[in-house]
Every structure is written in C-alpha cells, then in structure tokens.
Amino acid sequence: MSVAEQLECLLQAGLQVEYIRLENESHMHSGPATESHFKLVLVSPDFAGKRLVQRHQQVYGLVAELMQNPIHALALHLHTPEEWVERSGEVPLSPTCKGGSKTDQAGG
Template sequence: MDPTEVEQLIKAGMPDAEVRVMSPDNTHFETLVVTEAFAGKRAIARHQLVYQCLGTLMGNEIHAMSIRAHTPEEWQALQAAD
C-alpha cells in the first residue's frame, strides 16, 4: 500500500490532522499524526483513533505501523526542543 493512500485514509478520518506517512517497502509504515483530537488522551487511545481510520487494512495490507501521535502543542514543543 502506498504511503500516500495511508495518509489520505487518516486525513479522511481526522480532517483537521497534520499527517505524514513514510514507508521503505509499502507494508511497514512510520506515521506522524498531529491533531487537537489527541488532547487529554493517553498514547493507546491516540493509536486506536489512527487504527480506526485504517480499519481492516491494519494487519493485512499494513503489516506494521509506528505511530507518533501528538497534539499541536506537544509537537510544537518537541520541534522547539530540537
């Protein structure tokens, strides 16, 4: 599965999100999702929101996915620290 397709699926489920998806082989993905929808949620709940956008593709077309899930404020603080 092409990273652009994965990105579009996540954006369709989280229209306000900033999404970046990378993949060396189109089955293992690294994803960055930044959205206010993550505010007040633990990491597992954030990942579940991303998985919901991808449905049955997880574990099938998408073999593995590393997810970095941040609120805009968290992402801004991480960038400032670099």
C-alpha cells in the same frame, strides 16, 4: 492508489490533521514487501486530552482495513499541536530490523 496514499486519505477523512509525515520503511525489513512497513507522524488537535493508547486506538480504527493486508507494521508518533511544538518536530529514528527470513530462522 498506493498504500501510502490510501492510508493518508483515511487519516485525513477521520481526523483534523495539522501535520502528517508518512515514511515507507519497508526497505529496512527483510522480505520482498515494498509497502508494508510505515512510520507515521501525525499532529492533530483531536488527540487533546487523550492518553497515548486512546490515540493509537483512534488511528488504528481509521486504518483497520489496511492493517491485516497490506500493512504489516505501522509505527505511530501521535501528537497534539502543543506537544509537537514542545518536541520541536523531533521524531525518534526507527530501529533497524532484527528479523531475518524464515530460512535464516530455521537454521539454514
């Protein structure tokens, strides 16, 4: 099972999911990793009444086993169904990676 599939299974098991979109953004980052950087858009009524930090904590708690390895970065866009309608399904673009390889940073 791929990392993305594992991530989705953990989220589906732990939350009432109305909409989920998981994008593998590993290609936007330096290095050889192929499943290490993701953007998650998740709509769930379970987020109602929770501050943003509480939503992030809830999601990170569900996927903790993947966060040290193999996932290096997970951009979270977490919404209630009402918020999602207000946003018209718009999600900001991810920034381009500004990091380089370790050899670039060493002045090579």
